[in-house]
Amino acid sequence: xxTLRVIIQRIVTIFxxxxxxxxxxxxxxxxxxxxxASIMVSNALPDQVANIRxxxxxxxxxxxxxxxxxxxxxxxxxxxxxxAAGNNPVSEILKRSIPTSILMVVYVQIVALLVSVPLGLVxxxxxxxxxxxxxxxxxxxxxxIPSFALALVFxxxxxxxxxxxxxxxxxxxxxxxxxxxKYMILPVASLSVGIIASYTRLLRADVIATLKEDYVxxxxxxxxxxxxxxxxxxxxxxxxxxxxxxxxxxxxxIGGTIVIETLFQIPGLGYEIAFxxxxxxxxxxxxxxxxxxFAYVFFNSTVDIVANVIDPRTRERRV
Amino acid sequence: xFKRFLKKPFGYKLSAxxxxxILLLAIFRDLIPGPAWDESTEDLAVGPFSPGHFxxxxxxxxxxxxxxxxxxRLSVMVAVTSVLIxxxxxxxxxxxxxxxxxxxxxxxxxxxxxxxxIPNLVLSLALIxxxxxxxDGTPASDGRKVGVMILSLIIVIIPILxxxxxxxxxxxxxxxFILASKSVGTKDLTIIRKHIVPNVAPAILAIGFFAVGVxxxxxxxxxILGIGIAGGASWGSMLAIGRSYLEFSPWETYxxxxxxxxxxxxxxxxGDYVRAMLDKRExxx
Numbered sequence: 252x253x254t255l256r257v258i259i260q261r262i263v264t265i266f267x268x269x270x271x272x273x274x275x276x277x278x279x280x281x282x283x284x285x286x287x288a289s290i291m292v293s294n295a296l297p298d299q300v301a302n303i304r305x306x307x308x309x310x311x312x313x314x315x316x317x318x319x320x321x322x323x324x325x326x327x328x329x330x331x332x333x334x335a336a337g338n339n340p341v342s343e344i345l346k347r348s349i350p351t352s353i354l355m356v357v358y359v360q361i362v363a364l365l366v367s368v369p370l371g372l373v374x375x376x377x378x379x380x381x382x383x384x385x386x387x388x389x390x391x392x393x394x395x396i397p398s399f400a401l402a403l404v405f406x407x408x409x410x411x412x413x414x415x416x417x418x419x420x421x422x423x424x425x426x427x428x429x430x431x432x433k434y435m436i437l438p439v440a441s442l443s444v445g446i447i448a449s450y451t452r453l454l455r456a457d458v459i460a461t462l463k464e465d466y467v468x469x470x471x472x473x474x475x476x477x478x479x480x481x482x483x484x485x486x487x488x489x490x491x492x493x494x495x496x497x498x499x500x501x502x503x504x505i506g507g508t509i510v511i512e513t514l515f516q517i518p519g520l521g522y523e524i525a526f527x528x529x530x531x532x533x534x535x536x537x538x539x540x541x542x543x544x545f546a547y548v549f550f551n552s553t554v555d556i557v558a559n560v561i562d563p564r565t566r567e568r569r570v
Numbered sequence: 571x572f573k574r575f576l577k578k579p580f581g582y583k584l585s586a587x588x589x590x591x592i593l594l595l596a597i598f599r600d601l602i603p604g605p606a607w608d609e610s611t612e613d614l615a616v617g618p619f620s621p622g623h624f625x626x627x628x629x630x631x632x633x634x635x636x637x638x639x640x641x642x643r644l645s646v647m648v649a650v651t652s653v654l655i656x657x658x659x660x661x662x663x664x665x666x667x668x669x670x671x672x673x674x675x676x677x678x679x680x681x682x683x684x685x686x687x688i689p690n691l692v693l694s695l696a697l698i699x700x701x702x703x704x705x706d707g708t709p710a711s712d713g714r715k716v717g718v719m720i721l722s723l724i725i726v727i728i729p730i731l732x733x734x735x736x737x738x739x740x741x742x743x744x745x746x747f748i749l750a751s752k753s754v755g756t757k758d759l760t761i762i763r764k765h766i767v768p769n770v771a772p773a774i775l776a777i778g779f780f781a782v783g784v785x786x787x788x789x790x791x792x793x794i795l796g797i798g799i800a801g802g803a804s805w806g807s808m809l810a811i812g813r814s815y816l817e818f819s820p821w822e823t824y825x826x827x828x829x830x831x832x833x834x835x836x837x838x839x840x841g842d843y844v845r846a847m848l849d850k851r852e853x854x855x
Contacts, residue, residue, distance in 0.1 A: 267680070268683060268684050268687050269687070279696070279701075280700060282700070388581075391838075391839070391842070394838075395835040395839075396831045397790060397834065399790060399791060400831050403813060403823055404824070407816055411817045505689075509692065510794050510795065513794060513795055514794065514813070525695075525795045528795070528797060529795075543688065543689060543692055547687050547689065548687045551687075
């Protein structure tokens with residue numbers, strides 16, 4: 252019963268946050284100097300502008316405009332890119348860009364977890380050793396370097412000086428899997444380095460705490476090998492924070508990929524956001540940002556609910 | 571004071587020296603000899619360490635060293651003003667919300683959560699694209715762009731520091747000494763000023779340092795996306811131009827990239843350091 256209440260509460264929160272956030276965005280768009288309809292399409296004819304205003308709801312007041320947009324979103328109508336040549340539905344772009352972004356984010360998460368779990372375990376086990384201290388310093392430095400800096404350095408050395416990998420571009424995995432992987436290596440690497448650093452530090456802190464538990468001592472004294480104790484007995488109870496923050500990162504990553512997608516010309520959600528801004532497609536932009544915000548809040552809430560179901564201790568803590 | 575400084579860890583010294591160095595560059599930009607940052611010379615795309623151009627020149631003949639020094643001023647100005655103003659507002663709102671509670675606190679909490687629900691780069695992108703728009707769709711002037719950028723970064727910073735201030739205040743306001751102070755009839759503002767602010771300050775300071783890094787990175791990202799400051803006036807803007815020539819004159823890109831990376835590294839180090847000190851103090855209580 253308690254869980255059900257939390258779930259309902261969370262779902263309501265998602266809609267309130269996304270609703271209020273997009274309403275503010277709608278207000279901002281209406282505050283734009285000049286008419287948004289004529290800003291989106293340069294040199295538009297008067298009847299074209301009138302048409303755009305009618306379709307997009309810009310002829311109504313802020314509330315009417317927002318409500319039309321919001322209710323359309325709910326029914327799967329994501330608005331249009333308004334161009335002089337004709338209106339292009341945003342959903343067409345989303346069909347292409349969302350899978351691309353999700354693939355990239357999933358790759359980043361997999362790579363980050365694969366690298367950070369062993370690193371975190373080992374450095375916690377050897378807490379205070381030269382290896383641990385060295386790794387901590389290296390990770391601290393890596394976590395501070397912005398991903399676009401890494402992207403530029405990687406593409407300079409691995410794509411231009413020694414052309415092992417393509418410097419930019421994208422191929423769909425369904426069309427050419429090999430090229431897809433080749434195109435993805437540099438962007439995924441530049442995004443995951445910082446995340447590896449933060450995941451490793453998180454896991455290390457938790458593993459250090461777990462290693463002090465009595466049952467670990469017990470397992471060790473039974474003569475189970477160290478690596479078995481670490482992987483079987485220590486990793487699982489220590490991984491809650493890591494998995495929570497990995498899940499929270501999903502939403503943030505979709506936003507964080509904007510620069511990387513632009514640098515590597517990968518047609519994902521972030522690239523489309525940047526494109527919508529440059530071409531001043533404010534309505535498409537509103538939709539795209541709403542989707543990112545929704546993804547972010549959705550992942551946050553799901554993590555909360557899942558944590559609540561799995562670990563009853565969090566219920567009391569949250570009161 | 572100098573003796574105390576020598577006792578600090580190596581990373582602390584390095585970060586402190588770097589930050590002081592950048593601040594000096596930003597303040598004394600005009601006193602530093604060398605070519606002007608916005609006047610092109612006849613040496614096009616000269617490599618680094620060549621005579622007259624220690625960091626080389628760009629494809630258009632601009633001196634990279636001069637550009638980097640000039641960029642320090644703009645990057646520092648944008649970062650410091652937005653974090654100070656945004657942090658100030660956020661801290662004030664966060665502390666008062668957590669202290670007075672009630673409807674005010676609930677509203678503040680919803681607004682903070684809403685702003686935090688949008689990734690900070692996306693939020694500043696949206697704000698800038700709306701705020702910097704002109705009536706006829708022409709690009710805004712550079713001065714206005716800087717103003718708009720600072721304004722939108724302030725809005726990005728407010729909830730980040732506000733939430734920290736709020737949660738820290740919530741923790742402290744239930745302590746006995748606050749209760750004691752209240753029960754003898756001390757004014758609310760005096761309690762906030764004398765008891766809450768000094769106690770929540772370290773947590774806010776730590777996040778404030780991280781926020782400076784966030785701002786510098788966002789500034790660079792905005793330039794890469796083509797809506798930041800143009801014309802090589804900031805580090806981000808320099809690398810946004812330079813990255814097109816990455817193959818031919820990589821120094822154009824990697825000097826500003828290095829400046830950004832070192833500066834963010836230093837501010838993050840301080841953030842981490844303050845937080846570690848804070849944890850140590852908390853564990854003693």
